[in-house]
Structures are given as C-alpha cells and as structure tokens.
Amino acid sequence: MYRYDEFDHAFVTERVAQFRAQVARRVSGELSEDEFKPLRLMNGLYLQLHAYMLRVAIPYGTLSALQLRKLAHIARSYDRGYGHFTTRQNIQYNWPKLGEVPDILAELGEVEMHAIQTSGNCIRNTTADPLAGVAADEIDDPRVYAEIIRQWSTLHPEFSFLPRKFKIAVTGAPNDRAVTRGHDIGLRMHRDDTGTPGFEVMVGGGQGRTPIMAKTIRSFLPVDHLLSYLEAILRVYNQLGRRDNIYKARIKILVQGVGVEAFAEMVEAEWRHIRDGALDLPAAERDRIAAYFAPPPYEDLSADCPALDGAIDADARFAAWVESNVHPHKRAGYAIATISLKPHGGIPGDASAAQMDAVADLSEEYGFGEIRISYKQNLILPDIPKADLHALWLALDSWGLATANAGRISDIIACPGLDYCNLANARSIPIAQRISERFADLARERAVGDLSLNISGCINACAHHHVANIGILGVDKKGTEFYQITLGGVADENAAVGAIIGPAFDEMQIADAVETIVDVYLQQRETDEPFIDTYQRIGPGPFKEKLYAPDQAR
Amino acid sequence: MPTNSIQAITANRLSDGMVVYLTAQGQWSERIRDCQSADDPGMAEALIAQARQHAESGQIVGPYLFKIARQDGHPVPLGRREIIRTTGPSVGTDLNRSKPRE
Numbered sequence: 279m280y281r282y283d284e285f286d287h288a289f290v291t292e293r294v295a296q297f298r299a300q301v302a303r304r305v306s307g308e309l310s311e312d313e314f315k316p317l318r319l320m321n322g323l324y325l326q327l328h329a330y331m332l333r334v335a336i337p338y339g340t341l342s343a344l345q346l347r348k349l350a351h352i353a354r355s356y357d358r359g360y361g362h363f364t365t366r367q368n369i370q371y372n373w374p375k376l377g378e379v380p381d382i383l384a385e386l387g388e389v390e391m392h393a394i395q396t397s398g399n400c401i402r403n404t405t406a407d408p409l410a411g412v413a414a415d416e417i418d419d420p421r422v423y424a425e426i427i428r429q430w431s432t433l434h435p436e437f438s439f440l441p442r443k444f445k446i447a448v449t450g451a452p453n454d455r456a457v458t459r460g461h462d463i464g465l466r467m468h469r470d471d472t473g474t475p476g477f478e479v480m481v482g483g484g485q486g487r488t489p490i491m492a493k494t495i496r497s498f499l500p501v502d503h504l505l506s507y508l509e510a511i512l513r514v515y516n517q518l519g520r521r522d523n524i525y526k527a528r529i530k531i532l533v534q535g536v537g538v539e540a541f542a543e544m545v546e547a548e549w550r551h552i553r554d555g556a557l558d559l560p561a562a563e564r565d566r567i568a569a570y571f572a573p574p575p576y577e578d579l580s581a582d583c584p585a586l587d588g589a590i591d592a593d594a595r596f597a598a599w600v601e602s603n604v605h606p607h608k609r610a611g612y613a614i615a616t617i618s619l620k621p622h623g624g625i626p627g628d629a630s631a632a633q634m635d636a637v638a639d640l641s642e643e644y645g646f647g648e649i650r651i652s653y654k655q656n657l658i659l660p661d662i663p664k665a666d667l668h669a670l671w672l673a674l675d676s677w678g679l680a681t682a683n684a685g686r687i688s689d690i691i692a693c694p695g696l697d698y699c700n701l702a703n704a705r706s707i708p709i710a711q712r713i714s715e716r717f718a719d720l721a722r723e724r725a726v727g728d729l730s731l732n733i734s735g736c737i738n739a740c741a742h743h744h745v746a747n748i749g750i751l752g753v754d755k756k757g758t759e760f761y762q763i764t765l766g767g768v769a770d771e772n773a774a775v776g777a778i779i780g781p782a783f784d785e786m787q788i789a790d791a792v793e794t795i796v797d798v799y800l801q802q803r804e805t806d807e808p809f810i811d812t813y814q815r816i817g818p819g820p821f822k823e824k825l826y827a828p829d830q831a832r
Numbered sequence: 833m834p835t836n837s838i839q840a841i842t843a844n845r846l847s848d849g850m851v852v853y854l855t856a857q858g859q860w861s862e863r864i865r866d867c868q869s870a871d872d873p874g875m876a877e878a879l880i881a882q883a884r885q886h887a888e889s890g891q892i893v894g895p896y897l898f899k900i901a902r903q904d905g906h907p908v909p910l911g912r913r914e915i916i917r918t919t920g921p922s923v924g925t926d927l928n929r930s931k932p933r934e
C-alpha cells in the first residue's frame with residue numbers, strides 16, 4: 279500500500295489545523311455560514327437533512343486493517359456506531375458534530391487518511407477496480423496510476439475551481455469493474471502491438487439527469503504521458519466548460535456540445551504544448567510508486583484445494599457463497615472474497631463499527647491485512663488462501679456478513695435517499711430493503727442469477743440506476759414518492775444506459791413490479807441466459823406488456 | 833382556514849446539525865410540538881425574520897418555513913421530507929442507530 283511521505287504528513291496535518299481554526303471562527307460567529315460552507319465542503323463536511331455528514335476518501339478503494347479499525351473507532355466514538363460505504367469507494371458518517379470534526383480529521387490523519395476533495399468542483403477521489411493487483415485478468419495494477427493521479431490532482435492550483443465536480447476512474451483489466459465509461463474521464467488499460475501497456479482514454483461520461491457514456495478520444499496513451507494528457511483534458515474543460523448553468527457544467531455536456539472529434543482535437547492541440555515536459559512520468563518515479571503496491575508475500579500453493587472442495591460438498595450455504603462471492607485470483611491457491619454489505623432487508627453499504635473491526639481482524643488472520651471497497655458498496659478481502667475460505671465464511675456468518683448475493687438481484691446499490699440526503703426526492707433504502715426481502719430465499723435468488731438492481735432517490739443518480747439492468751429512480755409527485763423503472767442498463771465494459779419502461783409505480787407497487795420483471799425474464803430466458811442477454815434479445819415489449827397489463831393493480 | 837396554510841420554522845442547529853424548530857419563546861427546540869406556528873402570512877414573515885437573525889448570530893443554519901397541520905392540538909409536519917426530518921430516518925432498525933425523537 280502507498281505510505282505517506284513527510285510532505286503528505288505535513289500537508290494533511292496542516293489542513294487539519296486550518297480546519298480546526300475555521301470551525302472555531304464559525305462557532306465564534308467570525309465566519310458566516312456563507313463564508314464557512316465552501317471551507318467545510320473542501321473538507322468533505324456536508325449539512326444533510328438531520329445532521330452534518332462527513333465523507334472520507336478511501337483512495338482507489340484500498341484500506342489497511344489499521345485504517346479500517348480507525349474508521350470503526352470514528353464510527354463508535356464520534357458517530358452512531360456505523361458508517362456508510364458509497365459508490366465512489368468512500369465512507370460517510372451521518373451524525374458527526376461540527377466541533378468534533380477537526381478531531382475526526384486529526385484521527386484520520388494518523389492513519390494517512392483525510393476528507394479533502396470529497397466535495398466541491400475539483401478532481402474527486404480517483405476510483406479503481408476493487409480487484410486491482412489480484413484479478414486474474416489484469417494487465418497492470420491500476421492503483422499505481424490512481425495514486426499518481428491522486429498526487430497530481432490534490433490541491434492542483436489550476437483545477438481547484440472547475441466548472442463542476444470531476445471524477446476519474448481507472449481499470450487495469452479488460453473486464454471493467456470500475457464503470458469507467460460512467461466517469462468524466464475513464465482510463466482502461468490495453469497493450470499495444472509490442473505488448474506495452476497504455477490507456478484507452480474515455481471522456482465525457484456521467485450519470486445524473488443527462489446520462490451519457492464516455493467516448494474514447496484516444497485509443498492508446500503510453501503510461502508515461504498519463505498526467506500531461508489528463509492535464510490537457512482538464513485545461514480544455516476548465517476553459518470551455520459552462521459555469522453559468524449547473525445542469526450544463528459537467529464535461530459530458532461540453533463533449534456532447536462540440537462533438538467528440540472536435541473535443542479530441544482540442545485536447546491533442548493542448549497536449550502538444552505540454553507533452554514531453556515536466557508532467558511526463560519518468561520510469562523511475564513510476565517504479566517508485568509501483569513498489570508500494572508490490573505483491574504481498576504469497577505462499578506457493580496448489581491450484582487444487584481438496585479442503586475447499588470438501589467444504590463446498592458438505593455445506594450448501596457455503597457452496598452458494600463461494601459461487602457468488604468468491605472470484606478467481608491471479609495466484610494459484612488464492613481467492614478473492616466479497617463481503618456483502620447487503621443483508622436481505624438491511625441497509626445497502628452500511629457496516630457497524632463491530633463489523634468493521636471484525637473485517638479488519640479477518641483481513642489479518644486470513645489475508646495480508648488489506649481490504650478493498652467496491653463501487654457496489656461491498657467490502658472485498660483480496661488475498662484469501664482457498665483452504666481458509668470456509669473458516670473465513672464461518673467467521674463472517676457470525677457477524678452477519680456472509681450473505682451469498684454478490685452480483686445478484688439483492689446486491690442492490692442504493693443511495694441514502696430521502697432518509698438522509700438533502701437533495702433526495704424519495705426514499706431509496708426502504709425500497710431496497712423491501713425488494714431484497716423478496717429474494718431472501720437462496721434457491722430463488724440463485725435461480726435468478728446475476729442481475730444488477732440499483733436505486734437512486736433523485737435524478738443525481740448517485741446509486742448508478744442508469745447503468746443497472748433494473749434501475750429505479752425515486753421521484754416526487756405532489757408530495758408522494760413514486761418510482762420510475764429503467765431496464766437494460768449495463769455497468770461493465772459494455773456500458774449502456776437503461777431505458778424507461780413506462781409510468782412510475784408507487785411505494786407499495788414497486789417491489790411487485792420488480793417481481794413481475796423477474797417473472798417475465800424467468801419465463802422468457804433461454805438456458806443459462808443472464809437477465810441482460812434476455813432483455814437485449816426480446817426487448818422491452820414483454821416486460822412492458824406484463825407490467826402494465828390491465829389485471830396488474832397499479 | 834385550511835389547515836395546510838399553517839406554517840412553522842425549522843433549521844439545523846449549528847453545533848451538531850440537528851433539526852430544530854423555532855419556539856414561541858424565540859428558542860430552538862428539537863421537538864416539533866414546541867414550535868411556534870404561524871397562521872397567517874404576516875406572522876410567518878415575522879417568524880422567518882427572527883429566525884434569520886438567529887442564523888446570522890450563528891445559533892442555527894438555513895432556517896425556512898414549512899407547512900404543518902394540527903392533530904389533537906399538536907403540530908404535525910406535512911410532506912414526506914418534513915415528516916422524515918421530524919422523525920429521523922425511517923430505516924434505522926437493523927443497526928439500532930436512530931435515536932427516537934419526540
């Protein structure tokens with residue numbers, strides 16, 4: 279893992295001291311709320327419906343056990359005993375007190391964490407494939423580049439007041455587990471004809487009220503040019519992005535407006551001025567950062583694991599968990615385990631302090647003390663010997679963390695919605711709870727297979743409903759919550775925006791509507807055909823027909 | 833007069849962000865039953881002017897008027913957003929996080 283150097287430590291410590299003084303001036307009345315608001319937002323502190331909310335960055339979704347224990351400690355000591363993991367691989371605390379936030383930030387600084395650039399019109403926390411460094415299909419570890427981007431973008435003086443927020447995602451594998459096309463800039467690694475790794479650069483993606491998948495403006499960028507090329511993109515955006523209309527300020531609107539070819543030409547023209555300069559990444563510097571992400575001391579294990587096979591044969595619940603929550607590791611004899619934060623009927627993405635401590639302990643007992651956060655709001659243990667999977671599962675089960683539903687219909691991404699969020703129009707969490715309860719039967723959920731269902735409580739689409747196979751958007755109609763369904767969204771390397779199926783459903787109807795969609799799929803699917811393939815084959819018609827049939831009570 | 837024309841003032845407390853209501857004594861209470869209601873536009877104007885002064889002096893943040901009704905003599909908020917602000921998140925059962933609020 280990356281470790282702070284003296285500069286990083288001094289910088290974070292200084293920021294905590296600055297914010298402590300700013301809070302003191304706010305409490306004393308020296309600063310008005312208008313003056314204080316941009317300062318608190320620069321430190322990740324929002325004011326939500328019921329309380330302040332502190333959003334803490336988890337760079338590229340990688341945590342050490344020490345850091346996770348600190349997050350648990352903060353939840354227990356300063357909040358209400360839990361935290362909420364987000365689609366941007368961050369954690370949010372829903373109940374911090376203003377006067378205590380500087381202390382929280384100081385505690386975070388002790389474990390090389392902070393909340394800087396988790397809000398505001400700047401380059402936000404760079405996200406990455408949560409299976410970075412361990413995925414069997416990986417070309418190179420994206421965390422190396424995400425860390426380089428983090429260092430370049432932190433307090434970048436030219437890009438601290440962009441027209442709007444700016445999000446970058448990086449993947450080092452052909453299978454996209456970071457929704458790269460859903461970001462302002464998506465970087466996807468490829469090899470060129472000589473086998474040299476480089477990035478496909480995609481620009482202008484985003485969800486929100488205008489969902490657009492990013493377009494490729496350069497099919498191959500050698501990695502040493504990464505920062506100069508990013509700088510060129512940001513410069514074009516910073517100059518031409520709209521500042522007069524918040525709804526048209528994202529780079530996706532600019533790219534759409536000028537056209538992708540013209541935008542690419544502007545970037546290339548800007549790049550010609552700055553390439554081969556100070557921003558080019560010397561191999562030695564790249565290697566220095568890469569050394570922080572060197573593989574842990576793996577043992578030489580056999581790919582075959584009779585102990586695991588025996589446990590799978592002996593315990594159907596464990597077998598189901600392995601089927602959905604365990605992924606192939608690049609090292610023989612190891613596996614990657616997803617810890618679902620989606621218990622049936624639970625709150626997606628929430629973990630209690632005790633659960634966080636337990637996961638930190640388990641990461642050390644069975645792995646190398648590392649934990650990942652996925653954009654799907656789950657935790658991942660990246661390095662588990664196959665022979666230890668059953669013991670890990672038993673321990674997780676005792677903490678309510680062994681739900682066998684990763685990638686399944688109840689692995690719902692949900693934003694906090696109107697239960698917490700000032701921007702929301704409708705509640706998300708209770709709808710997620712109700713739907714996941716409908717699929718609590720293990721056999722039924724396995725029969726449905728892989729299917730993504732995401733719920734956003736407003737058009738800002740924090741829960742990625744546009745790219746879910748089944749997307750649900752909460753809307754307010756004259757004070758009553760309604761839920762609009764989109765079908766056909768895809769979040770992986772074939773990213774696509776779903777289409778609205780028809781009129782919205784009310785709170786009492788929405789779970790039934792989801793069941794109707796699943797029933798149509800099960801009736802129509804061909805052998806082993808996942809939901810999205812069936813949808814793409816038969817189109818929306820059969821779903822629409824059944825959802826809005828006269829006999830369906832709506 | 834229709835009940836939905838009654839208004840009250842809410843805000844978030846500066847120190848901890850908690851939802852608070854302006855009382856008849858010019859104080860801020862966590863309990864909606866303590867709120868001062870405004871039955872006409874003139875009174876609503878006076879209350880919001882008072883609340884804005886409190887925002888300037890730094891007790892509270894973002895005061896605004898919202899609609900209430902009276903049930904059994906007690907004020908109750910109208911609209912889902914204000915109901916949730918008054919009662920807390922509707923989902924706090926699994927981790928037992930939500931402190932009950934009257």
